[in-house]
Amino acid sequence: MTEKTAREVLKDDSMMIQKKLISGHYNNLAQAREKGKKIVYTFVPGNIIELVRSFGLLSMLPEIDSLQSAMRKKSDQYVAEAEKMGHSEDVCTYVKCHIGMIQSGIPGPDGRPLPEPDLLLLSYTGCFTFLKWFELLRQRFKCPVVLLQIPYQAEGKITKDMRDYIVKQLKDDVIPALEKLSGMKYDEERFKDAMRKSSQAEEDFVWTLNSAKQKPSPIDAYFGGVYYVGPIFTYFRGTDEAAEYYRVLREEVTQRIARKLGPITPEGPMRNEKFRIVVEGPPNWTHFREFWKMFYDEEAVVVASSYTKVGGVYESGFRHDPENPLSSTADYCLGCYTNLSLPSRVEMITNYIRDFQADGFIVHSVKSCNSFSAGQLLMLREIETRTGKSGGFIESDLVDSRYFSPSNIKNRLESYFQMLDQKKGGRS
Amino acid sequence: MSEINDILNRCQELYEDLSLGYVQRWKEMYGKKAVGFLPVYVPRELIRASGMLPVGIMGGGDQIEIIRGDAYFQSYICHIPRSVIEMALSGKLDCLDGMMFPSICDVIRNLSGMWQLMFPEKLSIYFDSPQNFESDTGGIFYQNELKRILDEFSKLSGITATDESLRDATALYNQNRRLTQQLYRRRADKPWEIPTSELYLLLRAGNILEVTEHNQMLERYMALASKENRKPLDNSRLVLNGSFCEQPPLGLIRALERAGGYIVDDDFVLAGRMIKSEIPLKGDPLENIVEAYLKDSKDVPFKYNIENKGDELVESFRENRADGVIFCAASFCDPGLLEQPMLQGRLDKDKIAYTSFQFAENTGQYQVIREQVGTFSDTIKLWGGQ
Numbered sequence: 001m002t003e004k005t006a007r008e009v010l011k012d013d014s015m016m017i018q019k020k021l022i023s024g025h026y027n028n029l030a031q032a033r034e035k036g037k038k039i040v041y042t043f044v045p046g047n048i049i050e051l052v053r054s055f056g057l058l059s060m061l062p063e064i065d066s067l068q069s070a071m072r073k074k075s076d077q078y079v080a081e082a083e084k085m086g087h088s089e090d091v092c093t094y095v096k097c098h099i100g101m102i103q104s105g106i107p108g109p110d111g112r113p114l115p116e117p118d119l120l121l122l123s124y125t126g127c128f129t130f131l132k133w134f135e136l137l138r139q140r141f142k143c144p145v146v147l148l149q150i151p152y153q154a155e156g157k158i159t160k161d162m163r164d165y166i167v168k169q170l171k172d173d174v175i176p177a178l179e180k181l182s183g184m185k186y187d188e189e190r191f192k193d194a195m196r197k198s199s200q201a202e203e204d205f206v207w208t209l210n211s212a213k214q215k216p217s218p219i220d221a222y223f224g225g226v227y228y229v230g231p232i233f234t235y236f237r238g239t240d241e242a243a244e245y246y247r248v249l250r251e252e253v254t255q256r257i258a259r260k261l262g263p264i265t266p267e268g269p270m271r272n273e274k275f276r277i278v279v280e281g282p283p284n285w286t287h288f289r290e291f292w293k294m295f296y297d298e299e300a301v302v303v304a305s306s307y308t309k310v311g312g313v314y315e316s317g318f319r320h321d322p323e324n325p326l327s328s329t330a331d332y333c334l335g336c337y338t339n340l341s342l343p344s345r346v347e348m349i350t351n352y353i354r355d356f357q358a359d360g361f362i363v364h365s366v367k368s369c370n371s372f373s374a375g376q377l378l379m380l381r382e383i384e385t386r387t388g389k390s391g392g393f394i395e396s397d398l399v400d401s402r403y404f405s406p407s408n409i410k411n412r413l414e415s416y417f418q419m420l421d422q423k424k425g426g427r428s
Numbered sequence: 429m430s431e432i433n434d435i436l437n438r439c440q441e442l443y444e445d446l447s448l449g450y451v452q453r454w455k456e457m458y459g460k461k462a463v464g465f466l467p468v469y470v471p472r473e474l475i476r477a478s479g480m481l482p483v484g485i486m487g488g489g490d491q492i493e494i495i496r497g498d499a500y501f502q503s504y505i506c507h508i509p510r511s512v513i514e515m516a517l518s519g520k521l522d523c524l525d526g527m528m529f530p531s532i533c534d535v536i537r538n539l540s541g542m543w544q545l546m547f548p549e550k551l552s553i554y555f556d557s558p559q560n561f562e563s564d565t566g567g568i569f570y571q572n573e574l575k576r577i578l579d580e581f582s583k584l585s586g587i588t589a590t591d592e593s594l595r596d597a598t599a600l601y602n603q604n605r606r607l608t609q610q611l612y613r614r615r616a617d618k619p620w621e622i623p624t625s626e627l628y629l630l631l632r633a634g635n636i637l638e639v640t641e642h643n644q645m646l647e648r649y650m651a652l653a654s655k656e657n658r659k660p661l662d663n664s665r666l667v668l669n670g671s672f673c674e675q676p677p678l679g680l681i682r683a684l685e686r687a688g689g690y691i692v693d694d695d696f697v698l699a700g701r702m703i704k705s706e707i708p709l710k711g712d713p714l715e716n717i718v719e720a721y722l723k724d725s726k727d728v729p730f731k732y733n734i735e736n737k738g739d740e741l742v743e744s745f746r747e748n749r750a751d752g753v754i755f756c757a758a759s760f761c762d763p764g765l766l767e768q769p770m771l772q773g774r775l776d777k778d779k780i781a782y783t784s785f786q787f788a789e790n791t792g793q794y795q796v797i798r799e800q801v802g803t804f805s806d807t808i809k810l811w812g813g814q
């Protein structure tokens with residue numbers, strides 16, 4: 001292993017595991033109809049993938065479909081398609097991209113069409129748009145819908161009433177709907193077993209994110225982070241393969257730390273860590289690489305990000321608990337980042353800046369997402385006041401390239417990093 | 429000046445007084461507190477039963493210059509939160525001892541957190557309503573939520589609501605609902621007698637006035653309106669939809685009326701109309717409030733509805749003998765704008781004509797909208813709306 005370059009290591013091991021997982025999943029989806037598999041569409045934040053899988057069902061996550069479309073440069077055409085159908089320019093582009101994709105026959109990553117849903121599992125966590133999204137889909141697919149409403153943590157804490165409400169919905173609505181669709185009875189042992197694997201993966205995942213406290217940071221916790229969150233936020237949490245992915249990733253990062261190596265970028269390992277940055281907000285997917293380059297060209301490493309918490313905040317100690325499968329599922333859903341109050345979000349980022357010894361922070365505000373964006377300008381000021389660090393502010397969108405203005409964003413970032421440089425006294 | 433004009437002038441003054449002079453005077457007179465709430469609906473019964481004045485805040489419309497509010501919101505976020513912040517920062521909401529943020533969208537949701545950060549000395553309540561409408565699931569959650577809120581109110585006002593005070597408050601708001609519905613029916617019957625701009629001002633007055641006073645005002649207005657001898661015009665009859673949260677400026681409502689269409693139903697100022705019928709007074713008062721929301725509340729974009737999307741709109745179209753529908757949604761309003769294609773699909777199914785435009789609460793130019801609605805009105809008058 002030591003003979004390999006860091007780039008090879010990642011490519012050879014954890015990345016390859018992830019690639020295999022993803023292609024296997026899409027292959028299963030493409031063959032789902034032939035093999036008589038039933039399909040559940042559900043959302044990323046607060047997903048209950050372990051439970052869905054315990055019924056032998058396959059899932060699809062519309063946000064992932066949208067972001068992948070953007071990375072494949074297809075999203076603009078899908079968004080345009082949805083707008084032609086009468087969807088407003090003003091609304092979330094994830095929704096429009098997905099609707100346009102459906103209109104185009106739901107092409108999968110390899111071009112084979114992906115299946116339509118047999119059930120819409122509306123796990124309604126941290127964003128009101130989810131409600132509308134599945135209402136819209138229901139107009140098209142006449143399949144059943146089951147709702148799992150997750151109350152908002154407005155006061156910054158989970159209450160018994162919230163948890164009870166979720167558990168009741170799981171027992172009365174969600175589990176019966178999954179039983180009906182799959183023809184299988186709820187098997188708690190199977191569910192618990194998946195949770196055990198989830199918690200194992202979560203341990204290694206948190207360790208990986210925390211590795212960015214090292215100097216230099218061995219990972220980029222935003223641009224690299226979106227790859228690391230892949231298995232655990234999406235289809236694979238609770239599987240042996242996902243647990244293996246995080247075990248291998250941890251090993252790789254351990255080696256990087258030992259060798260004092262920085263993160264790997266699309267252009268190879270970063271040689272120097274000039275700025276340590278915290279980022280709030282999701283990335284842009286239409287120009288993901290270009291966006292990332294604007295950071296690594298400045299030798300800026302993202303050491304912590306809020307986006308890598310949308311599918312669960314694990315650093316505070318939460319783990320899926322096989323001993324209490326339903327109530328711990330409830331706590332998981334309640335704890336996702338966009339379900340947290342603004343004061344909690346401010347506190348979280350403030351802590352990141354301190355704990356990860358960041359030089360500054362950047363708010364990337366996306367037009368699509370009011371859940372993230374409304375209030376971000378106040379967050380920026382609050383965090384600046386609390387930490388004494390200057391924040392940068394940039395705007396674009398998730399999957400609509402019309403709102404990604406490369407020169408504008410680059411200029412802003414350059415000025416921001418220049419300012420940070422001056423503050424640091426030009427040290428590198 | 430006629431008495432009806434006195435009433436309307438009073439309403440206009442209340443509408444224009446963003447500093448809430450009435451609320452300040454009420455508080456001084458009674459030595460009590462006031463709690464504000466943002467759109468769309470909170471059970472005002474709880475505030476009243478806790479000895480406080482509920483005050484509906486619907487933004488600053490076109491009457492406030494946004495100086496600081498814009499620094500808090502990106503350009504792609506609707507207008508109402510920035511005018512609310514502007515009002516708060518300029519001291520106009522100082523007389524409110526607490527603020528409630530109903531769970532209607534991510535903007536209002538996040539505004540609740542902004543309030544906690546910006547005004548930590550004030551009570552800030554995020555009011556989470558259920559999307560599960562089963563009594564023993566969403567109902568229990570909602571009831572616990574109401575109990576939690578009552579606890580907060582009791583701490584704030586020093587008055588603990590009792591079954592009796594909740595029942596009394598429900599009775600008064602029942603009367604208010606009854607009168608408001610009567611007003612709507614009267615307008616639908618004879619829209620020339622009750623112009624929408626007047627109805628609208630009366631509704632807005634209900635956001636501020638103590639409920640008995642508002643009830644008297646509604647009764648008096650209706651008694652007087654029929655004597656005004658206003659003549660019908662050859663206008664089309666329109667149902668307006670989409671303005672459930674951010675409100676169009678009064679000037680825009682007047683411009684719509686002048687465009688040749690009578691508005692015969694709308695979704696403005698829903699606080700008093702969200703619950704469709706009277707809430708029973710027998711039995712547990714809190715449970716009754718909960719049940720009314722679960723089983724008898726309006727179909728609005730922030731409520732989950734998978735089975736009969738748009739049916740209520742079609743029903744309103746038929747009941748009010750309308751000729752067409754105008755979608756009048758706030759720009760950047762995600763729930764409203766995501767809902768719209770579904771409603772339009774439903775109207776298409778019944779071959780009901782519609783037109784749509786967007787506004788911001790501070791829109792100053794109405795000419796284009798007026799022409800659009802004018803053309804639409806003329807067309808459906810000529811060719812029929814169905």
Ligand code: SF4
Nearest residue numbers: 092127129369370371
């Ligand atoms: S508004 Fe934000 S959280 Fe909601 S669906 Fe769109 S991108 Fe996702």
Ligand code: SF4
Nearest residue numbers: 506533673674761762
């Ligand atoms: S106008 Fe729409 S998006 Fe804006 S606060 Fe109201 S409901 Fe939310």
